[in-house]
Amino acid sequence: MRNKKIALITGISGQDGSFLSELLLKKGYEVHGIIRRSSSFNTSKIDHIFDKLELNYGDLTDSTSIDTIIQKIKPDEIYHLGAQSHVKVSFDIPKYTSDVNSFGTLYLLESMKKHVPNAKFYNASSSELFGKVQETPQNENTPFYPISPYGVSKIHSYWMTKTYRQSYNLFATNGILFNHESERRGGTFVTKKVISKLIDMIVYHGNVEPLLIGNLEAKRDWGYTPEYVEGMWKMLQHSEPDDFVLATGETHSVRELIEEACKQLNLNLEWYGKGKSEIGICTNLGISRKTIVKVNPIYFRPNEINSLLGDPSKAKKLLNWEAKIKFKELIEIMIKNEFNK
Ligand code: NAP
Ligand code: G4F
Numbered sequence: 001m002r003n004k005k006i007a008l009i010t011g012i013s014g015q016d017g018s019f020l021s022e023l024l025l026k027k028g029y030e031v032h033g034i035i036r037r038s039s040s041f042n043t044s045k046i047d048h049i050f051d052k053l054e055l056n057y058g059d060l061t062d063s064t065s066i067d068t069i070i071q072k073i074k075p076d077e078i079y080h081l082g083a084q085s086h087v088k089v090s091f092d093i094p095k096y097t098s099d100v101n102s103f104g105t106l107y108l109l110e111s112m113k114k115h116v117p118n119a120k121f122y123n124a125s126s127s128e129l130f131g132k133v134q135e136t137p138q139n140e141n142t143p144f145y146p147i148s149p150y151g152v153s154k155i156h157s158y159w160m161t162k163t164y165r166q167s168y169n170l171f172a173t174n175g176i177l178f179n180h181e182s183e184r185r186g187g188t189f190v191t192k193k194v195i196s197k198l199i200d201m202i203v204y205h206g207n208v209e210p211l212l213i214g215n216l217e218a219k220r221d222w223g224y225t226p227e228y229v230e231g232m233w234k235m236l237q238h239s240e241p242d243d244f245v246l247a248t249g250e251t252h253s254v255r256e257l258i259e260e261a262c263k264q265l266n267l268n269l270e271w272y273g274k275g276k277s278e279i280g281i282c283t284n285l286g287i288s289r290k291t292i293v294k295v296n297p298i299y300f301r302p303n304e305i306n307s308l309l310g311d312p313s314k315a316k317k318l319l320n321w322e323a324k325i326k327f328k329e330l331i332e333i334m335i336k337n338e339f340n341k
Helices: 015-026 047-052 065-071 086-090 094-115 149-168 190-203 225-237 255-266 313-319 326-338
Strands: 006-010 030-035 056-057 075-080 119-128 171-177 211-213 243-246 271-272 280-282 290-295
Touching: 006 015, 006 271, 015 030, 015 047, 015 211, 015 225, 030 065, 030 086, 056 065, 065 094, 075 094, 075 225, 086 094, 086 149, 094 119, 094 149, 119 149, 119 225, 149 171, 171 225, 190 255, 190 290, 211 255, 225 326, 243 255, 243 313, 255 271, 255 280, 255 326
Parallel strands: 006 030, 006 075, 030 056, 075 119, 119 171, 171 243, 211 290
Antiparallel strands: 271 280, 280 290
């Protein structure tokens, strides 16, 4: 009989993995993680808790490393967060994205079936599964229609998780999470990119290159990550494995994101032009008007989800989970934390 629950997190060095590690440590878990060997440091998001974690080298494309780690650790709960998680990049490296996101999940499920069939498994599914949305808002019963290699790779992993639940009676749950953000978000995702750049504008008095941006009209349901990792944990404490949507129930465009961030930073923004030549000019940074935003088609995607909006009522009813932090407060938190950094 072990006196501590053991959790294994794939993707522990990422945004979600770092917040989940903090949460599980607070709850008294022994927390293990899988990290990749890299020629440069890749643990900056978990450095502050590094000595409390047990880290193992492995890779989701390498079934041997996954199996060895699960056999050695024998976790009670597995949180599978590791992924090639960038949608636009998945168009450039579709095979690698599938190798990691689809087959990585399969390797974990196989190894769990073999070594720890009574463990609980959380799979990081995504609102990208809804793709060309078939109804709004999207809930657990909305038909999927992925439109990116990333979305398709996550469909495989969603169904594999469900198939292992149904075929082998494993406790295997899908969390279908809508976008969630924080100061630890990777710098190439839109919320973090916009906020960091606008703050640089202020710090360097406008003497930096403008924010180069893609589709201004795309809408997303953006929440705050620490609330979402709590939801992941709740899913594994539920009486049975299931599939759950986590979302705020609000949707906003990239244009609104830029406008709200500018407003909170006291930057007066005026839009000029249309489509590929649209720019945003700031009228109160120094003495002259300054272009601070520029649309650049290199950030357009071959296929784009125009709008995502989640319906989290099942999670509210069965898990007592709710996103309290909505769009404006999320931006406020990210700005504050970015300035503190
Ligand atoms: P993230 O910050 O990009 O983190 C991804 C993690 O996966 C990193 O730790 C990364 O390691 C690891 N990883 C990548 N390739 C790997 C490989 N081949 N082998 C082992 N580990 C690998 O992503 P996140 O925002 O925390 O998201 C966590 C999970 O939720 C992902 O599966 C993502 O697809 C999914 N998701 C995210 C959101 C969201 O809005 N954040 C919404 C829905 C679903 P390195 O640090 O070495 O790169
Ligand atoms: O921040 P994004 O790159 O996130 P995206 O594509 O929605 O994916 C994130 O959320 C998914 C859940 O729905 C996760 F599964 C996935 O792992 C990831 O965490 O882009 C958000 C929107 C898109 O419509 C994109 O076209 O912003 C638009 N956008 C406009 N300009 C941009 C940019 N996105 C990025 N990354 N960079 C831009 O310059």
